[in-house]
Amino acid sequence: MTTPWPPRRTARRLLAPRVAAPRDPVDPARLGRRAVRRRAKGMNAAAVAAALDDARFDARQDSRHEDLADDVLGQAELAEWERLDQLPAAAPAGTVYDPDTDPVVQAEIAAEATAAAAREAELREATRVAARADELQALRELHALEQTEPCDGDEAAWDELTRRAGGYVQADVDAWLARALAAHLRHYRDPAD
Template sequence: MDAAVTAALEDARFDARQNSRFEDLADDVRGRAELAEWERLDQLLAAAPAGTVYAPDTVVQAELAAEAAAAREAELREAARVAARADELHTLEQTDPREGDEAARDELTRRAGGYVQADVDAWLAHALAAHLGHYRDPTAGLLTPPVLAHAALLAELARLVPGAAVDELAFAARLATTEPEATGDLAALLARARSGAS
């Protein structure tokens, strides 16, 4: 196979020299790519132990395995980051929302079940309604419809009754969880009434 690679490399170099003489062929991307690939194969064989035979399937499989390992490592790093953030979210009142908290919410749900999810959803809705941390931008994040409806209702209720305590607004979470669409409609109606009154 060494002789075949050497011959193919020489042919690719000859073609590249020929193409460089003609203006319309000078920008031949395919020819340059082919030459680069034959040069890479030649270097691989030169660095390989004596008697090594180039087997395209083996090389491709090794490259694919390396890419898969890198992707798996990236997934593991992301999972570790999400798990660490989920640990931080156990103290919700002392935590500012950050990008990616939706994934941490899913991790907490996986670990502890729905009762933690309800607390995190309420925290996310409050953060979105008050534009805290990552949710200073109201379009940030990938929040669920119930959380979005809850946040919209909280925002309108906070405008309607500025001094309302968090406990007084707990019903908003129950409404949003059971009837997110109706909760969103109620928030829109309150917003319309408020804008009509001003």
Template sequence: MDAGAVAAALEEARFDARQNSRHEDLGDDVRGRAELAEWERLTQLLADAAPGTVYAPEADDVVRAELAAAAAAAAREAELREAARIAARADELQALRELGTLEQTEPRHGDEAVRDELTRRAGSYVQVDVDAWFAYALAARLGHYRDPAAREDAAGLLPAPVLAHAALLAELARLVPGVGVDQLAFAARLAQADPAATAQLADFLVRVPACAEGSPA
């Protein structure tokens, strides 16, 4: 908008304000007064600018500040909603643990943050059963881990012992089809004791079938 268009809008807003002042039910028109004040501000803004300046909202410091405040408020609201979701899911998983049915539950998108919440509630102590649940779900590709993208994301969301545990479980299950989870409890202990060595062992086991096939009879 150029100065002429802004001036015309200001006069229209002033006319509306005068008209509203004559009606008792419109005398307290907050929105109308706000619009009038805004047009007055824009008129002064262009009056202070160089001749021929055209008003552009993206160059208006007041508009930019309002948009930034709105974006910050929206981000804060999203954070609060996410925190509430995490807390509710943590309550749910805790209840399943107490019932002894956690292992029968499939993980969902965002459960990595729920793991962090459960760890925080426990005073930062490692939740062995929860970590084992994540490792098994990741190895067996359960729940949202069926999606390759979710498995890739897990590498940056889960701690090294859980990832190493999952990798070792996956290779042991491949080498010994049908092996029971209860038979692989040692994998969790190895991963907790030395996640780097456990991950190296999992990488080594990847090559075992090829080495076996190529070995002399």
């Protein structure tokens, strides 16, 4: 049996739009250090020294080419091999490199975890502010803003509404926030606010 040419078109299934998650910028130095650590895992002092010699040779070769002269990845790899070459000098004979016990690696992992937690907290706060701004906008459109009690962080929601409006200050939201502050409502009861 032969297939008709051109092939029949089938109904195309529409795909849901994909939203890209925010990503960290690429850090070539970090990539270079990680590549070296993966290669060095299980190496003894002699193997690390040989790898250091190879990295130094590669750095000399790269310095001869204009486009590779300031290669951040290669420089980071060389620096990491040099650091790893110093580690076995203090360790007992026969010790192999393990990134899980390397204090520098563990400190980097802890710093990355702290930075990720801080980014996550900032994202949660931005989401909360955007939701409160949406709520205030909806109340404003329903003319129910005056019956609303202020919440902690409404200043950030006011800033978000002003940003959305292109710098235009919405007089009714501004007046509502000023009245809440003047009347010392809810969290504005504290004189420091």
